[in-house]
Amino acid sequence: MLSLNNAIKLKAKAPLLLHSFTLPTTKITLAFRSVSTPLNETALSLNTTTPNTIPFLPSPFLSCRAAMTTAACVQVKEQIELTETEKKIFDRLLNTLRHFNLQTQLRVAGGWVRDKLLGKECYDIDIALDNMLGSEFVDKVQEYLSTTGEVAQGLAVIPSNPEQSKHLETARMRLFDLWIDFVNLRCEDYSENSRIPTMKFGTAEEDAYRRDLTINSLFYNINTNLVEDFTKRGLEDLKFGRIVTPLPPKATFLDDPLRVLRAIRFGARFDFTLDEELKKAAACDDVKTALAAKISRERIGTEVILYYSMYLVELTTCCLSSMQIDLMISGNQPVKAIDYVCDLTLFWVVFGLPPKVEPAVSEECHRGGVEAGICGYCFQWARRMLKLSAAYLDASWKLIQLIGCSNFDDEQRRLCLYSALFLPLRSAAYKDRKDKKIPVVNYIFRDSLKRKASDADTVMNIHKSLEKFLSLIPSLLSNEDIQLTEVDWGREFDDVPFTSKLRVLTGFLLREIKDFWRVALLISTLLYPTGTECSQDIIDKHFQLDKRKNIFVSVDNAIVKLGISILFFLFICFMFNRCSISYSRLEFEHLILSFCMNAGLEKVWDLKPLVNGKDIMNVLQLKVGGPLVREWQQKALSWQLAHPSGTAEECLDWMKETHSKRIKME
Secondary structure, three states: OOEEEEEEHHHHHHOOOOOEEOOOEEEEEEEOOOOOOOHOOOOEEEEOOOOOOOOOOOOOOEEEEOOOOOOOOOOOOOOOOOHHHHHHHHHHHHHHHHHHHHOOOOOEOOOOHHHHOOOOOOEEEEEEEEEOOOHHHHHHHHHHHHHHHOOOOEEEEEEEEEEEEEEOOEEEEEEEEEEEEEEEEEEOOOOOOOOOEEEEEOOOOHHHHOOHHHOOOOOEOOOOOEEEOOOOOHHHHHHOOOOOOOOOOOHHHHOOHHHHHOOOOOOOHOOEEEOOHHHHHOOOOOHHHHHHHHHOOEEEEEEEEOOOOOOOOOOOOHHHHOOOOOOOOOOHHHHHHHHHHHHOOOHHHHEEEEEEEOOOOOOOEEEEOOOOOOOOOOOHHHHHOOOHHHHHHHHHHHHHHHHHHOOHHHHHHHHHHHHHHHHHHHEEEOOOOOOOEEEEHHHHHHHHHOOHHHHHHHHHHHHHHHHHHHHHHHHHOOOOOOOEEEEEEEHHOOOOHHHHHHHHHHHHHHHHHHHHHHHHHHHHHHHHOOOOHHHHHOOOOOOHHHHHHHHHHHHHHHHHHHHHHHHHHHHHHHHHHOOOOOOOHHHHHHHHHHHHHHHOOOOOOOOOOOHHHHHHHHOOOOOHHHHHHHHHHHHHHHHHHHOOOOHHHHHHHHHHHHHHHHHHHH
């Protein structure tokens, strides 16, 4: 196998050629220095035959003011345009060089250059230094700023961790409200018996070839105002929308397996095509094993799971966890990203399962191997779960678009997609060391992906609420009598008036899942029978989404109406003076205000109970609390939801009467 170091040496021997480009009315001949020529001796000569000359620099240099020919599939900017903040930052850095008479070349690396050429703003600036450590240069910048009366807003040094493929010490500082990372250009040597590299200073070309992808290997040289393409294909791959590694992909992925996930993420994010050799390498057993074992699970989780905003900040891998930026599921192409993960047979490598799942799978079916990430599991079961997961994710994403993204905030969309992705596993559980049953979804979030507990809890609460939502949907759609034969809601609802039961049960359900009730409703509509679908339709992604959108909208409207119907009735009664109880205008205004605060179900989880535990203990004549008090708290809340204009005194009177009747019956 070709090693990374040998590959770099072979690439370095490739000659830099004089490029000539013929445009419709312009012929441009470019002469530029070789890599060994000092940057301050760079010469650029343009021989033009028409006044329509476009200054153009091919690899490895592209002028900041140059124009680029672009492929039809990807629109690449003709020039990099610096924002005022970026100009001020780069000016301070160049002034630091001049102040200390430093010969350091400052290059912005990777994603910032790529995004700028694509016309996207990027707030993640990584600067590579050719002759000093990042921490050393940060000290110089801080010292220079002190002479001008300016102060860097924050300083930090993140140490290297080669055992987890974090080979570089990174220094960070904050200038003009932007975090900037500084790291030295590097070259890494690997011994035959160890995958832990020895790091040393490298050239810009060596550094470029060690990058994960060619589109991320571009540099912007701050000193010379040039874009540098040392791989000689970064610009081309960017223009033609290709995801390619600078060196052989298998060696690149074994060097840092996280690059597999980054390739998938960028392919989905920009809708670029994955190179065929890259896909073969990503799917090979050696790379899967390395991905599962070498990279820490916390780092995988941050890379794979998060990524939604179109204006996402690119983050250095060493601070991914703390920043908690959605990088994949929350991306602009989450379905495509997971499709890539599935196609490369990485799904169960990334979303690892616990040792044994219940209900147990058949012992007769073929067991999956390590290469599939499902060792010990029924292969057919795992394959079906994967197909269902992909299908539900696709359906939920499309349904969000149909309903309107504005109906969900970023966090709701993110966890909605998670809920859909893990929907087939909602009933699966495993036993921990204490023989306690734990949902598999909890294991995936907290053990496989090392995500925060609140993500797991929210998704599990959404899954838990689905059966209740499904039992309410028919009544909410038809406004008919509610049927509760399939779901046990609890005895605390026995005393609820039949005419108010739908409102009360809906209110309690919303209190359980709070701001994510619309997410739960959306997922419920995916499970709600429309009369014609079968399990194969789900796998084939035949969800009849227009029908399900109509169900969602109708139920959503019905829930909102549950909160305003009584208010409308009171208003009509007041206008026509038909209230059975006579209210003064002031009393009625207080009544309406109270109802407006309590009647709506959309924020019912913020509803303050009319009576507290102490009040209940007085009514029940109890000296200590316990299960009975908790039961009556639920009953009191049920009464409150059924009587949105009721008072605490009325609630207590109802409790006394109900409790008295129950005692007599006993």
